[in-house]
Amino acid sequence: MTTARIFIDGEAGTTGLQIRERLEGRSDVELLSIAPEKRKDAAERRRLLNDADVAILCLPDEAAIEAVSLIENPQTRVIDASSAHRVKEGWAYGFPEMTRTQSSAIAEARFVANPGCYPQGLIATVRPLVETGLLPAGTPVTLNALSGYSGGGRKMIEDYEAAEDPAPFMPYALTLKHKHLPEMRAYAKLDHDPLFQPAVGAFAQGMLTFVPLQLWSLPGRPKAKQLFDVLADRYDGETFLSVAPYETVDRIPTLDPRIFNDTNRMRIHVFGNDDREQALLVAVYDNLGKGASGAAVQNLNLMLGRDETTGLVMAA
Incomplete structure (x- = not known):
């Protein structure tokens, strides 16, 4: 199984921290991190965004739009947890259960907007x-x-x-x-x-x-x-x-x-x-689970072709 490189842009926020917690310890992903002093360094963010197989944006709307503009690598896929792209053309809505075919649409998409x-x-x-x-x-x-x-x-x-x-x-x-x-x-x-x-x-x-x-x-x-x-x-x-x-x-x-x-x-x-x-x-x-970070990991699993439940707790 190929290891996927994941960069969480905004990993210090509530959603970012929980996504990271759900991904840590997984052998099928490699987490790329930005040094704390460089979180606002556009050049470093650009590098990591373009090095990632999937970039997960846990940012305010304007910063999420900026992050997408920094991506030049056509292979980098994106999950945006902000509200910036949820009704934007070209973005798959990341609620897999919404229709019988939505999980397939997410799996094939380059750009996925995590739901509110x-x-x-x-x-x-x-x-x-x-x-x-x-x-x-x-x-x-x-x-x-x-x-x-x-x-x-x-x-x-x-x-x-x-x-x-x-x-x-x-x-x-x-x-x-x-x-x-x-x-x-x-x-x-x-x-x-x-x-x-x-x-x-x-x-x-x-x-x-x-x-x-x-x-x-x-x-x-x-x-x-x-x-x-x-x-x-x-x-x-x-x-x-x-x-x-x-x-x-x-x-x-x-x-x-x-x-x-x-x-x-x-x-x-x-x-x-x-x-x-x-x-x-x-x-x-x-x-914070199905409503945010859990949904993001579920979408990531679909995009990577993994079992949908990987890294996610099933029981209450």
Whole structure:
């Protein structure tokens, strides 16, 4: 097996550190590192980017765009963890479970845009319903979500860990603008941006996303069990993504946002009330795992022709 040279540009950040941790010790990859004092040295970054078989960009958007411009070697492939290229033509969207053929598209791509953490829960729950016609693309969709504070980057992590009494629940993006909206709309196949309301909790990592649906407003007035059947069929046999059994419950302990921390798993739940003709689609996963670094390693495995699970924790 040929050893692949991997350069993580921005390895000192939260996502970069976790990607490196997942890759360290693997005999099939060689990690290229930049000296700390040269992290802003364009010439050194250019050299490493062009020496790599795959460059993984864990950078702010503008820096990620600059990094791509520094790559002159046509053999260097790229995984960009920023939001700079997620809806850009020529870039494969790095959510392998999005369609039955997406993993093949990622495997063959030179440029792969790693998904945002929040969009994956929306796309996973909504897109199959749109594609089967149960949910018209023009339906007004709402996404409520809760993330661990690690999703806010190093400054937010420092603030939360230094606080004596951090806010247990902090809604944000109250201007109803967010950088994830373009990819949500594009890859969930919606006609309009969803109304997105995220929040941060006083826990380090983990994520829950919620999509409420008024079934009485949809053509044919489908039952919640019909939504479940579509999702269960779509994700049957997937390695990392599963659908929990359909059940009518008031609460369940497994809807803990931290349950899949340090894994690359995602689980979907469908809840419903037939009398009220309402349903709730829920996804639980790790914002730093399937939502970031785990997804990047999964995409890297596909691009290198490795087993999809290499270096990734399966069990919770």
